[in-house]
Amino acid sequence: MPVHLAEVILRSRTGERMLEKDFDMSIFRAAEKLRREFELKYDRDNPVPSDDAMADRLFQAAIQFYAQVGTYCVDTGRAIRFTEQEIREALDAAPTSETLGEGNEQMQMVHRDVEGKQEPIIVAGVQTCIYSDDNMAFRIYKRCAEDKCVDGIWGGVVTKVDGKYDVIAGTPMEIFGYRRNVELMRRAVAAAGRPGLVIINNAPTSVATIAMYDPAKGMRRSDSCMSTGVSELKINYDDMDRVAYASGAGISMHGAQNSVIGGFSGSVEGATITCVAGAFQSLLVQQSQIVEASTVPFQVKSKCTRECLWVGSLALQALCRNTHLIVGGSMGDHPSAGPGTKQYLYEAAAGFIANVVSGGHHIAGTRKFTIGNTPDYGTPLESRWMGEVSKSAAGMKRTKANEIARYLLAKYEPNLRNAPAGGTYADLYDLDKDEPKPEYQRLYNEVKEELVGLGLEFRTW
DSSP: OOOOHHHHHHHHHHSOBOOHHHHHHHHHHHHHHHHHHTTOOOOTTOSSOOOHHHHHHHHHHHHHHHHHHOEEETTTTEEEOOOHHHHHHHHHHSOSEEEESOGGGOEEEEOOOTTOOSOOOBEESBTTOEESSHHHHHHHHHHHHHOTTOSEEEOOEESEETTTEEOOTTSHHHHHHHHHHHHHHHHHHHHTTOTTOEEEOOOSSHHHHHHTBOTTTSBOTTSOEEEOOBTTTEEOHHHHHHHHHHHHHTOOEEEOOEEEETTTTOSHHHHHHHHHHHHHHHHHTSOOSEEEEEEEESSSSOTTSHHHHHHHHHHHHHHHHHOOOEEEEOTTSSOSSOTTSHHHHHHHHHHHHHHHHTTOBBOSOBOOSOOTTOTTOOOHHHHHHHHHHHHHTTTOOHHHHHHHHHHHHHHHGGGGGGOOOOOOHHHHEETTTTEEOHHHHHHHHHHHHHHHHHTOOOOOO
């Protein structure tokens, strides 16, 4: 039987007490040892690998690694650990499908195979965007929801209530602001003709996240609840509050955890081991029905670097070849370039394609890696790009995806540290029609034709 949530919480209070810096070093030592023992070798010339034997070795290395290292609870200063048998039992007991959404928008999210033809579920929208006012948030949500190539949308928050009251994390205004925002989302998807569409939002604190659940006006049991953990392989009680709530309410849990390339994982290969172990944490600690294999670079503000593509692809392949988990990936969802630029579309496409051919869904929304204090920094066209590219890549061979990734990297890799900022919704959309300005639509179409020329067969909706 899988480990019960109550037992996980008990272990967070009774596990080995250790300093956080000692836990961090345990990650480094274990990852370094196991990458050599299991002969894991980063291949920069093939950002989307197709080495099945190495993917299988990675999976075995990650099981040993997570059984040894475990998860660190930052609130108690203790390690939560599981035996290899407990890890394998949890993997065996994990669901192979999950029902999300309601009515005509209800969908089945299933385990996908490497190079599988199973359709990936795409929850797009502009993730955690800050909006200038209610009207702007509503119109962007509505337009995102109207695209039939996406199966759900992410939310953000309007930073001021009535234009004058600041929404500040950790105060009652956070609850008030996020609650108002999710009601905007629900009205927007209904106005788009898709009232049962999945909506996801994740406030800074658990209390504000839980407050967004309301079957009439907010998020519903048919929407997913997100727990992100703390990089690398850590958890806090605020995240566990979300887990406890979702478990009791019967809400599907989506757990995520980033490895860090250049962080305590050490090498690129070490980050791949930690990435797979993060999925195990999502399953066992965050009690998730949907797990995520995710990585970020330490220095470059993009999830579309060459190293990110390799780490994310191999981790997904390890999980999808050796388990029946429902797995999401996050490659492509946080490019360095801003909306309205070719580089944004190039970066995102490389990640989306690598993610899908490696067996992943994509349920993390899309946005520029760093948005700072810029409101309305995204449009429905980037959300559509996630849906169109991801769903069209289903069934593609990894060798073809690798060719495309190498072509796209040549286009954007030299500019990752000095990427174009792009523009906001008002810069890129006609505000009277709520449609892309002609020059942005032309740019989008040009990049789409480039991908067609590279062998991506776009579906129509």
